[in-house]
Every structure is written in structure tokens, then in C-alpha cells.
Amino acid sequence: MYKVTLLKSKDIVGISEKLVQYDKELCEKTGKSLSGIAMYAVSRENRNSESYFKDILVGVVPVTCGNGIINGFAETVNCIVESIGFKCFITKNKDVSGLEEAYKKKAKVIFIADDDKFIAINTCNNKVAENSFNTGRGYAAAFDLMSEGLKGKNVVLMGAGPVGFGAVSFMIESGARILVYDILKQKAESLKKSFPEVEIITDLNRALKDNNLIFDATYAKNIIAKEHIDDNTLISAPGIPLGLREECFPIIKDRLIHDVLEIGVATMLFDSLS
Ligand code: PYL
Numbered sequence: 001m002y003k004v005t006l007l008k009s010k011d012i013v014g015i016s017e018k019l020v021q022y023d024k025e026l027c028e029k030t031g032k033s034l035s036g037i038a039m040y041a042v043s044r045e046n047r048n049s050e051s052y053f054k055d056i057l058v059g060v061v062p063v064t065c066g067n068g069i070i071n072g073f074a075e076t077v078n079c080i081v082e083s084i085g086f087k088c089f090i091t092k093n094k095d096v097s098g099l100e101e102a103y104k105k106k107a108k109v110i111f112i113a114d115d116d117k118f119i120a121i122n123t124c125n126n127k128v129a130e131n132s133f134n135t136g137r138g139y140a141a142a143f144d145l146m147s148e149g150l151k152g153k154n155v156v157l158m159g160a161g162p163v164g165f166g167a168v169s170f171m172i173e174s175g176a177r178i179l180v181y182d183i184l185k186q187k188a189e190s191l192k193k194s195f196p197e198v199e200i201i202t203d204l205n206r207a208l209k210d211n212n213l214i215f216d217a218t219y220a221k222n223i224i225a226k227e228h229i230d231d232n233t234l235i236s237a238p239g240i241p242l243g244l245r246e247e248c249f250p251i252i253k254d255r256l257i258h259d260v261l262e263i264g265v266a267t268m269l270f271d272s273l274s
Helices: 016-030 034-043 049-053 073-083 095-104 131-146 162-173 185-194 204-210 246-255 262-272
Strands: 057-061 087-090 109-113 118-122 128-130 154-158 177-181 213-216 234-236
Touching: 016 034, 016 073, 016 131, 016 246, 034 131, 034 262, 057 073, 057 095, 073 087, 073 109, 073 262, 095 109, 109 262, 118 131, 118 262, 128 131, 128 262, 131 162, 131 213, 131 234, 131 262, 154 162, 154 204, 162 177, 162 185, 162 213, 177 185, 177 204, 234 246
Parallel strands: 057 087, 057 109, 154 177, 154 213, 213 234
Antiparallel strands: 109 118, 118 128
């Protein structure tokens, strides 16, 4: 099982209140809204979510095992799902009783997360959408849009875990040339077994200096520094915590995509319904 960075309540505070603003930001950077990016990640189609999914009921089940409930997690998932045009509720009960409640209330999709896995279950066809893979795809789709097409372009991918895997699955389809780095070489090698097209790199510093498209799918801090970025750099960074040094923010903020739940949740939802 891959180590998942556990969110803290402080990481989540304020997301729900800023969803409208975040959607505007995504439109400015990528030309699409949160739901547009998620639909593009799953099926590269552009359907109006209101008409296409308007009657679908989504349930969110709080789970107490492991480190326990993260204050605001279920509420934030609920708000993200509602913000893209779906009806959503949080079960009153937790754990298995919550799952039972969601089924009895006829939720078509059920979101549920423990410390290792965050999934969305389609209760009609048993399709299961997983957070890490879909986060990778959603961020790769946003990156494809922000870069006006990754075809034929080099992308430095840091992190060959489940998020990186989802990202590569989309970026290879887009025709990008992936230069993958992982501090554990065997993880980069196992990614290459699934995607032979990727090129494994060992000199990350060099790659970051020589390339403008950076995908941060690691939980490492401060691995992208000022000397790695210039006016043409674009960064897509699902990794938590964000791997950028503080000094980079003023330079890159309009060309950086990063959040802790929004793109992953939206992409999981459309994946579970695809
Ligand atoms: C899904 C997030 C994204 C990054 N890390 C993942 C994480 O924090 N997972 C743990 C989620 C636990 C939720 C808790 C609850 O409130 O229901 N069991």
C-alpha cells in the first residue's frame, strides 16, 4: 500500500467557501471549469453537467477508523459535489451504518474514505473510482488544457506513485514525452513497465532547469526552487504538501494548478459515472 498524505482539518478549512472563486481561477488558467476539466479527464467530452447528471444523488459517508474523521472532510466533499451540479448528502451515521443509510437513501454514487483509500462507488453498476488515480488524470487534463496541448512536449513528472500513474495514463494519450523521476528508482521502473514510452531520469535538477512543464506528484517539500522556473514554466501539482519553495509563488502563481481535494473529487465522480 502506498503512503497517502493524510489531510489535516487545517488543509481543508475554507475550501467550500472558495469554490466559486477557485472555479473562476481554473477557467482563467485552463479555459474550463472544475466540472469541464473532470469531464475532459474522464471522457474528453464536454457535456453540460446540469442536464447530463442533474438527477443523480450522491452520498458521502464519514469513516471513523484509523486516524478517524477529519473535521470538514465529508462536508468539503459534499460541497465540491454540489458545486458541480449534483444533489448530495452526508449520511447521519458513520462507517457501515452510514453505508447502509446511503444505500437505503438510494444514492447512485457513494464517496467513502479511510486512511488508505478514498473511493466513489457507483451503486448501479458497481464501478469504483479511486482518488489517487483520478487525481492524477484530472491534474493531467488540466495541464493539457493550460499548456494548450501536451502533444510532442516534454513533461518532467516527479513521483511514480498512484497519482503519477493516473497522470501518465492521460498524458501518454495526449502525446506528451514523459521524463519520470522518483527518489525510489524501482518505482520509476515499475511505472515504465506499464508505460514503456516514459523515460526515467536521474538528474532531476538538470531536468527541471531544462524543461518548462513540471508535474509534481510527490509529497516532497521544497523540491522546486527559483532556479528551476522561468516565465514559460507551467506546473501541475496534485502532490500534498505542494513541492514549491515559497520564493517561487510570486513568479508562478498564475501558471500553477494545486488544490487538496477539488480536482480529485470531481474527476472521481465523473469516472464513477462513465
Ligand atoms: C483524500 C485525501 C487527499 C490526500 N490525502 C487523502 C486523505 O487525507 N485521506 C484520508 C481521508 C480520511 C477521511 C476520514 C473521514 O473524515 O471520513 N476517514
